[in-house]
Amino acid sequence: MPHPSLNPSPSLNPSPFTLFALMGIGILFPWNALITSTAYFQLFLGPSITFVISNAYTGSLFLTLVATCFKKGDGYWTVQVGYVVMLIPLLVLTFLKTPTVSSLSVIGCCVGVGDGLVQSSLFTVASNNGGQYTTAVMFGNGMSGLSVSFLKILCMAMVGGGGLGGEETSARVYFGVSSCVLVCCCFSAELSRRRGLFRVKGKEGEVEIEMIGLRGGGGGLEGEEEVRGERSGGGVGEQAKIYWSIVNIIRLPLSTVFFTFFVTLAVFPGLVSLIKPYSGSIGSDWFSVLLVTAFNSFDCVGRGGVSYFLYKVEGGDAWPNYILPRVVDGVRVVEGGEIGEGMLVLVLVLVLVLWLWLWLWLWLW
Known part of the structure; x- marks a missing residue:
């Protein structure tokens, strides 16, 4: 049943969809600003600093997400702490005169930890309120x-994009705007809490998982499977059994999503760094910037436009919108359309072929 606070009312402005979209912007905005500023950091520390920042961020993000799988806290405070953990290093970067490898490594770790905290709770909270709010995030x-x-x-x-002065000014603008965005996200989270969006389903200390998922063997949707476990007091072993049962049910779409993001996040950054525009041609400084902008534009359409279209067509439960965030929290998943295993295998094969082709092209080129 929809939460009473989600009913349309003239007094509710902005809408819950807008609030979740604003909080979703805060998830990746600090990281995008940090990685976009690497041209400024390279003036002091060389090209290898990009590798250091990326590893510090991704490593801390992965460990944080793994840790939060087995220990769920209050969703509101987890989100707020995550935003603050990302906000503090961005404020430091805004006024930092000379960046060092150690300082940027710590900042990358802080952004990764904050990102992991926000993601682990915000997607769960959004899916608890409905598929359209996962789409908003x-x-x-x-x-x-x-x-x-x-x-x-x-x-x-x-x-201008070149020289110490131009890169330094641009970097400080990125960090300043990112800090303002995170402050807005904190206010959005507080407003969402007051409207009852950060609610917890089920009895305290217990989680029930009822899921209709893609089952192996038959190629279709069949039956309903229940997985029951304790949110608190069950131990890491019991939690691991619950998550493994969920992964086993959705293994095919999970693999498809994993390889899709693996291709985009692994191949594209290398492609951008390897492409060398003609030095001396008009607009050569803009080549990589426009290339990244084109990628982000289609990424935005893919994340928002396609998911929204599927949500409207399938009545709110098309699996690309909800399956990962919803099953982690254990809320009921209802299939929105008949997506056979054959189609998912085809998508997975196409993704792998694209990945191999791009790497072969880069190697030969």
Whole structure:
């Protein structure tokens, strides 16, 4: 049943969809700003600093997500703490005169930890309130990259993209805007809490999982499976059994999603760094910027537009919208359409072929 606070009312402004979209922007905006500023850091520390920041961020993000799988806290405070953990290093970067490897490593770890805390709770909270709010968070994710790209274009047009002065000014603009975005996200989370969006389903200390998932063997949807476990007091072993049961049910779409993100996040950054525009041609400085902007534009359409279309067509439960965040929290999953295993296998094969083709092309080129 929909929560009473979600009913349309003239007094509710902005809408819950807008609140979740704003909070979704805050998930990736700090990381996008940080990685976009690597040209400024390279002036002090060389090209290897990009590798250091990326590993510090992704490593801390992965460990945080793994840790939060087995220990669920209060969703509101987890989200707020995550935003604050990302906000503090961005404020430090805004006024940092000379960045060092150690300071940027710590900042990358802080952004990764904060990102993991926010993601682990925000997707769960959104899916608890309905599939459309998961779509809102995903749309916010896409908007974060697109916003940073347009911010990069604006800074290059106004202060130039080369030299220490231009790169330093641009980097400080990125960090300042990111800090303001995170402050807005904190206010959005507080407003969402007051409207009852950060609610917990089920009895205290217990979680029940009822799921209709994609089952192996037959290629279709069949039956209903229940997995029951204790949220508190069950131990890590019991929690691991619950999550493994969920992964076993959704293994095929889970693999498809994993390889899709693996391709986009692994191949594209290398492609951008390897492509060398003609030095001396008109607009050569803008080549990589426009390429990243094009990628972020289609990424935003893919995250928001396609998910929203599927949500409207399938009545709210098309699996790309909800399956990962919903099953982690154990709320009921209802199939929105007949998506056979054959189609999912085809998508997975196409993704793998694309990945191999791109790497072969880069190697030969």
